[in-house]
Amino acid sequence: MSGQGHIQKPSACFCVNMRRASRAITKIYDQALAPSGLKLTQYSLLKNIDAHGPLNTSALARLLTLERTTLVRNLKLLETAGLIENSPSPDLRERQVSITDHGRQTVALAQPLWKQAQRTMRQQIGIEHLELLGHLAATLEGIAIGQDELSA
């Protein structure tokens, strides 16, 4: 049989399509990163913590435009895996998140896998469409935030 690979028509709903696309691309990246033991979400976090040095959770949440409490749970996984540390700070309110040696090694392992996925995307989708996504994210966030700030 070859009846599996039937291609679904796009939905009329832009949000449904976006979510479908998000699920699909996540699967691709997760598969690509599998040998490293990281999912895309985790790789992204780890890479950013590595790049932007020790910083607190709220700052990281703002940097990544991620809900802070979501970030807290995601970070816990990395901490449990020994990839990051969550250490106290002079400011007793906050805690500094930093990458460990093990974390750095894992990033080094995962990075080529991620780059391969990026290459695949460029080949299959094309850079123009892909670059659109970044702007689209920012625009959409602007719309959502705009609604919030109406009541501020």
Place this chain on the structure above:
Amino acid sequence: MSGQGHIQKPSACFCVNMRRASRAITKIYDQALAPSGLKLTQYSLLKNIDAHGPLNTSALARLLTLERTTLVRNLKLLETAGLIENSPSPDLRERQVSITDHGRQTVALAQPLWKQAQRTMRQQIGIEHLELLGHLAATLEGIAIGQDELSA
């Protein structure tokens, strides 16, 4: 202060950008649908069950390109809310999912809210970019499925 609304730069990672965009657009649609008591995911399911008549879970999963077990959990919420029914079928393996009167009423309530969100998207983003999303989803699913079928 007006330091909140700072716009994030796109990530270098296409998947990260897609996920950011997906979170943002979901928030917009969820907010728009809030008066109906439905989230976008639930509205989409309910609308499709309404439109494509009674059908079993696996068929619906294929129709929506949704992981079947994900769908099962999502349907349970609609069933608990009395919006759909899950009734037995002549084929004892499967169960027929159908919309209830209450479900139809809820769709009628939610639909204008959804349409308004769609209008907002068309105004803010533009139809060309939005239509791209549908094709993008299908293309990305093709890539993922393609990887699966290499081992088939």
Place this chain on the structure above:
DNA sequence: ATAATTTACGTGTATATACACATATCACCG
């Protein structure tokens, strides 16, 4: 008719996401 395969279903487990709360600390003001 029996065996093998396919199809459908649901659950266990884990991750990702977000909202509502509660708490603790800091900075600033009177």
Place this chain on the structure above:
DNA sequence: CGGTGATATGTGTATATACACGTAAATTAT
């Protein structure tokens, strides 16, 4: 100094997602 508002953190709860399993019924092959 004490109060107030801003800031940082974590938890409870709920939804969305997906993979690995196990089971049951139908279909197909032998």
